[in-house]
Amino acid sequence: MTAILDVRDFSVEFRTRSGIVHALDRISFQVARGETMALVGESGSGKSVTAYALLGLLDAAGRITGGSATLEGVELTQASPKELARIRGARAAMIFQNPRAALNPIRPIGRQIADVVRRHAGLSRRDADARAVEMLREVGIPDPARRFAAYPFELSGGMCQRVMIAIAVATRPALLIADEPTTGLDVTTQAVVMDIIQSLAAETGMATILITHDLALAAERSGRIAVMHAGHIVEDAVTAELLAHPRHPYTRRLLAATPTAAGGLADLRAIPGSLPDLRRTDLPPCRFAARCEQRLPACEAPMAWRHLAPAHRVACWNPA
Numbered sequence: 382m383t384a385i386l387d388v389r390d391f392s393v394e395f396r397t398r399s400g401i402v403h404a405l406d407r408i409s410f411q412v413a414r415g416e417t418m419a420l421v422g423e424s425g426s427g428k429s430v431t432a433y434a435l436l437g438l439l440d441a442a443g444r445i446t447g448g449s450a451t452l453e454g455v456e457l458t459q460a461s462p463k464e465l466a467r468i469r470g471a472r473a474a475m476i477f478q479n480p481r482a483a484l485n486p487i488r489p490i491g492r493q494i495a496d497v498v499r500r501h502a503g504l505s506r507r508d509a510d511a512r513a514v515e516m517l518r519e520v521g522i523p524d525p526a527r528r529f530a531a532y533p534f535e536l537s538g539g540m541c542q543r544v545m546i547a548i549a550v551a552t553r554p555a556l557l558i559a560d561e562p563t564t565g566l567d568v569t570t571q572a573v574v575m576d577i578i579q580s581l582a583a584e585t586g587m588a589t590i591l592i593t594h595d596l597a598l599a600a601e602r603s604g605r606i607a608v609m610h611a612g613h614i615v616e617d618a619v620t621a622e623l624l625a626h627p628r629h630p631y632t633r634r635l636l637a638a639t640p641t642a643a644g645g646l647a648d649l650r651a652i653p654g655s656l657p658d659l660r661r662t663d664l665p666p667c668r669f670a671a672r673c674e675q676r677l678p679a680c681e682a683p684m685a686w687r688h689l690a691p692a693h694r695v696a697c698w699n700p701a
């Protein structure tokens with residue numbers, strides 16, 4: 382497997398008035414060409430910070446404090462802001478929840494796509510406009526030549542998300558990070574948006590990171606799942622393997638808290654306890670220990686990965 386993105390021991394902190402937030406602690410993962418990896422975990426586990434940090438979009442309080450992250454061999458942690466801006470436009474792209482807010486409200490949608498194409502591919506205005514219409518068609522917007530001139534307020538949320546996808550993939554990036562791309566959309570539109578992302582990935586070989594708190598969505602749409610808890614990746618496996626044989630107590634709780642088509646809402650189990658305060662200076666090696674029923678004295682020791690199968694690893698001293 383050639384990794385397009387290779388993240389190793391990557392750490393991020395935020396300086397706040399009330400202390401340093403240890404938001405990511407030595408996370409490692411790889412994403413291969415054409416692969417969709419889901420990053421799942423509760424709110425606050427560090428999924429979005431991972432995305433922002435990789436793309437050089439952390440706010441001023443945040444900084445990368447260690448590790449490495451290479452995209453197509455280019456070290457992102459050492460890149461200048463200028464280089465990162467170039468990579469973001471051309472080689473890595475991100476889409477977010479609430480696409481309407483991310484679009485420019487006073488510029489026609491086709492123009493917004495053409496702007497990106499012109500900037501990065503150096504096309505003439507005419508060619509960029511033609512490419513924008515083509516992109517609108519590719520993401521399934523009906524009557525694309527006419528819709529080119531539409532403003533975001535004239536489109537539904539699902540249509541706006543399609544426009545965001547068109548902007549993101551217009552330069553044929555090697556990596557797409559989709560951060561809760563379907564949250565807030567109705568179920569049918571969610572499926573359409575995910576279908577579009579997946580068919581573009583299959584066509585272009587784009588690697589995709591799907592960030593979601595929804596394990597059911599990850600199960601359906603990813604080839605591999607990495608589970609995050611309090612700034613750590615605690616388990617990482619091929620999707621079918623993770624669902625069939627979850628080994629980390631947190632993954633098992635997340636699965637138990639996920640509604641299935643077969644089980645009703647009554648089967649749902651909330652995850653007891655809360656995430657630890659990431660400002661603590663004495664965070665334990667396992668940040669799940671305080672919530673864990675399988676805790677052992679050994680859990681005080683520094684954490685090490687256990688490789689259970691070639692594509693399944695878990696960071697736990699007492700896995701199920």
Ligand SMILES: Nc1ncnc2c1ncn2[C@@H]1O[C@H](COP(=O)(O)OP(=O)(O)OP(=O)(O)O)[C@@H](O)[C@H]1O
Binds near residue numbers: 396
């Ligand atoms: N600008 C910031 N200043 C201080 N702490 C921050 C900042 N941004 C994020 N954090 C902290 O980093 C941690 C991870 O947050 P992050 O937004 O990545 O979580 P998440 O898993 O993406 O959650 P959600 O699903 O709610 O987006 C949290 O503890 C959060 O409070």
